[in-house]
Amino acid sequence: MSMGETADDRSGEADRRFFTKPWVFVRGVPALKFLPPEGPPEIAFAGRSNVGKSSLINALLGQKGLARTSNTPGRTQELNFFVPDGYGAVEAGLPPIVLVDMPGYGYAKAPKDHVDAWTALVFDYLRGRTSLKRVFLLIDARHGIKPNDEEVMTLLDKAAMSYQIVLTKTDKIKPPAVDKLIVETLERSKKRPAAFPSLIATSSEKGGGIDDLRAVILSLAE
Ligand SMILES: Nc1nc2c(ncn2[C@@H]2O[C@H](COP(=O)(O)OP(=O)(O)OP(=O)(O)O)[C@@H](O)[C@H]2O)c(=O)[nH]1
Numbered sequence: 532m533s534m535g536e537t538a539d540d541r542s543g544e545a546d547r548r549f550f551t552k553p554w555v556f557v558r559g560v561p562a563l564k565f566l567p568p569e570g571p572p573e574i575a576f577a578g579r580s581n582v583g584k585s586s587l588i589n590a591l592l593g594q595k596g597l598a599r600t601s602n603t604p605g606r607t608q609e610l611n612f613f614v615p616d617g618y619g620a621v622e623a624g625l626p627p628i629v630l631v632d633m634p635g636y637g638y639a640k641a642p643k644d645h646v647d648a649w650t651a652l653v654f655d656y657l658r659g660r661t662s663l664k665r666v667f668l669l670i671d672a673r674h675g676i677k678p679n680d681e682e683v684m685t686l687l688d689k690a691a692m693s694y695q696i697v698l699t700k701t702d703k704i705k706p707p708a709v710d711k712l713i714v715e716t717l718e719r720s721k722k723r724p725a726a727f728p729s730l731i732a733t734s735s736e737k738g739g740g741i742d743d744l745r746a747v748i749l750s751l752a753e
């Protein structure tokens with residue numbers, strides 16, 4: 532379900548094949564100095580720990596287990612780069628698009644120095660990466676926008692980095708509650724200069740919103 536705009540009409544047969552072909556993991560980046568050179572357009576999946584970033588990537592690509600997921604927050608600990616297979620090296624600038632799974636923020640139970648290092652990595656990447664064309668900012672439909680999400684939105688606004696809110700786990704709440712949350716969330720993000728004027732409500736479990744998200748990804752691919 533896409534609110535505030537219709538998904539553009541790029542979900543034809545050829546485009547669907549883009550997502551049914553295998554994608555591959557190409558690189559895990561534990562610190563900024565290991566980032567590949569700036570190159571093809573990147574789309575980052577950001578959000579609090581356990582919000583469902585890795586699960587959403589797997590649902591989009593139809594490949595369970597490609598991005599590692601867990602019941603326990605703090606699963607993803609590096610910036611993980613995924614590209615459609617068969618296009619050649621990311622260093623050579625060849626893939627049409629790169630999806631970047633990120634460590635979550637807001638998880639206080641891991642050792643503090645670990646959390647601080649992930650958070651710095653995520654924030655630096657979001658602030659300074661030229662190849663980054665869109666950030667999907669994932670918000671758990673059960674919890675709504677939290678103060679650390681606001682902090683990330685402020686950072687993205689300051690960096691003039693385009694971001695789009697994606698509600699996750701909508702299968703866990705009733706449809707009227709999803710509708711109410713959509714209205715409230717859009718109202719809050721309207722005041723944000725870099726926020727996209729629409730959001731996408733998804734369920735990685737049930738498949739809701741996945742085609743809309745794919746259409747956005749296709750529209751950014753070269
Ligand atoms: N019911 C339901 N559960 C989901 C959905 N998406 C993710 N989950 C569950 O939420 C938990 C966390 O999912 P992950 O994809 O690992 O979350 P993450 O944001 O990558 O977490 P970190 O890497 O730790 O930051 C897992 O137990 C998933 O099965 C969804 O759409 N519906």
Ligand SMILES: [Mg+2]
Nearest residue numbers: 584585606607
């Ligand atoms: Mg993860």
